[in-house]
Amino acid sequence: MTRSTIELPVTADDYRIARYAAAAIALTVAEAALPSPLPGIKPGLANIIVLVVLARYGWRDAAWVSLLRVVAGSLVIGQFLAPGFFLALSGALCSLAVLALAQHLPPRFFGPVSASVLAAFAHIGGQILLARAWLVPHDGVFYLVPLFATTALVFGAINGLVAARLLAMPAAIPVAAPAAPKGAS
Amino acid sequence: MKHSVPDLPPGRPKADPSSPGAGEDREPASPPFLDRGQGGMHTHSLRELLAQAAGAGHVPWRTLLKPGDWLLLLAAGVLVATSYPLLWRGGTADRAIVKRDGQVVTELALNVARKYEVTGAIGTTLIEVQPGRARVLSDPGPRQYCVQQGWLTRANAVAICAPSHVTLQLAGRGGRNEAYDTLNY
Numbered sequence: 001m002t003r004s005t006i007e008l009p010v011t012a013d014d015y016r017i018a019r020y021a022a023a024a025i026a027l028t029v030a031e032a033a034l035p036s037p038l039p040g041i042k043p044g045l046a047n048i049i050v051l052v053v054l055a056r057y058g059w060r061d062a063a064w065v066s067l068l069r070v071v072a073g074s075l076v077i078g079q080f081l082a083p084g085f086f087l088a089l090s091g092a093l094c095s096l097a098v099l100a101l102a103q104h105l106p107p108r109f110f111g112p113v114s115a116s117v118l119a120a121f122a123h124i125g126g127q128i129l130l131a132r133a134w135l136v137p138h139d140g141v142f143y144l145v146p147l148f149a150t151t152a153l154v155f156g157a158i159n160g161l162v163a164a165r166l167l168a169m170p171a172a173i174p175v176a177a178p179a180a181p182k183g184a185s
Numbered sequence: 186m187k188h189s190v191p192d193l194p195p196g197r198p199k200a201d202p203s204s205p206g207a208g209e210d211r212e213p214a215s216p217p218f219l220d221r222g223q224g225g226m227h228t229h230s231l232r233e234l235l236a237q238a239a240g241a242g243h244v245p246w247r248t249l250l251k252p253g254d255w256l257l258l259l260a261a262g263v264l265v266a267t268s269y270p271l272l273w274r275g276g277t278a279d280r281a282i283v284k285r286d287g288q289v290v291t292e293l294a295l296n297v298a299r300k301y302e303v304t305g306a307i308g309t310t311l312i313e314v315q316p317g318r319a320r321v322l323s324d325p326g327p328r329q330y331c332v333q334q335g336w337l338t339r340a341n342a343v344a345i346c347a348p349s350h351v352t353l354q355l356a357g358r359g360g361r362n363e364a365y366d367t368l369n370y
Contacts, residue, residue, distance in 0.1 A: 023231045109253030117261055145272055149265045157258060164249035 017053075017061055021068040024049040028073035040087070040127055040148060043155045046073070047095070047119060051112050051163035059100050066092045083135055087127045094126030095119035112167060116160025120152040278340040278355035281319040283312055286350045295319060295355070305349025312353055321346060321353055 024046040036042050046069050054062035070092045074085040099122075102115045128148060132141050250258075281293045283303050290303050293314045300322065301312040308325030318338045321331040326348035334344045340357030 019230050026231045105253065109251050110257070111249060111251045111254050113250055113254040114257045117257060121261070142272055146265065146269045149268055153258075153261050153265050160254075161246060161249055165246070168249065 013061070016057070017064045017068070020049055020053050020061075021065045021072065024065055024069035025073045025076060028069055029076050032077045038144070038147065039084070040124070040131075040144075041151045044120065044123065044159060047116065047123070048159045048163045048166070050095075050099075051116055051119070051160065052166050054099055054103060054115065055112060055163070055167050059096075059103060062099060063096050066096055086134075087130055090126040090130040091123035092126075094129075095122040098122035111160070112164040113157060113160030116163060117153060117156035120156030120159070121149065124148040124152045278317070278338065278342070278357055280356050281312070281314055281337075282354045282356055284352045284354070292356075293319065303351055305346065305351040307349050310346055310349050310351045319353060319355060320344070321351075324349060324351070 027045040027049065031042055031045050034042065047066075050062050050066045050069070053065045067089075070085070070088050071080070074080045074082070074088065079085050079088075096119075098118050099115060102110075102118045105114060128141060128145060132139070279295050281295060283290045283293065283301065285303060285305060291301060293299065293301060293312070295314060295317055298315045299313075301314065303310050303312060305325070310324045311322040313320050313322040315336075318336045320336045321334070321344050324332050324346045326332075326346050328348075331344040331346040331351075331353070337344055337353065337355050340355050343352055343354040345352050
């Protein structure tokens, strides 16, 4: 029953990022329902959205979408501040760092697939390093590197192909803000 | 002031919305994603995205891969393939270390079959070595845990005969023994 309402100025950027982040979160939640043979082995479908955003709007928006996805996605599936959340965060930060470099690859020769594969390796690398440093302080975790690397390569390539295909259709995703955001908070 | 626009084909909407000609045909002049109303926008992104991703053959998949992508996929595949032998090689052992009270009694190479007797705290423990593996053949201990453990094949595997203060441990090629910080009684 507060009388005063706080109006936050919402820009078109905010709407766009929120919309893409919502798509990424939905994919995260859908993916959480998939059975996984090993913790850490999952398709990472939300990264498709990150790749599309990176290609269309640049690294800053991609970082927003990726990190919003990690935080809100973990809230939705009840993993916030659980070990899985920190692993996902570490992976997302590493892959964003790699994407920051990968976006400067010559676009004539490198497409979203390259960015996706590199980001997937960075993702798994960040997770394994954090797991080694914190969760499993033993070199035994590195025995899993070949398995993780294999899945990173496979799913990175597939996600990259999907992202490339989405990017090949300019109007696949609505990008405009609603005309009159009344009552939006 | 009614006039038609003769220089445009009849099916095409006119770009300038202020012109009266554009109002006659109902097709949107702007791209479809900009022309949507407020309602139902947020449900569209994921649904459309999935529909587009599943939609058959807009762009052939292989055209989405640029030369650099192929190169990177190949390099990543080679890297992943080499990571298997590199990281899983540590499993092979080449010598067995027999200790009593933490002191090394002997080191046995794992390339010839032989038996070795070590005098423990409560009797004689018999170690058997065969090419690539070693075991505690007999031990005077009451519960026979180290005997029942059977053959040890991997580096850093260890059988502990606690009552007789004897351990049998396998070591790998590296010569380092980092699997355990310390083994004490």
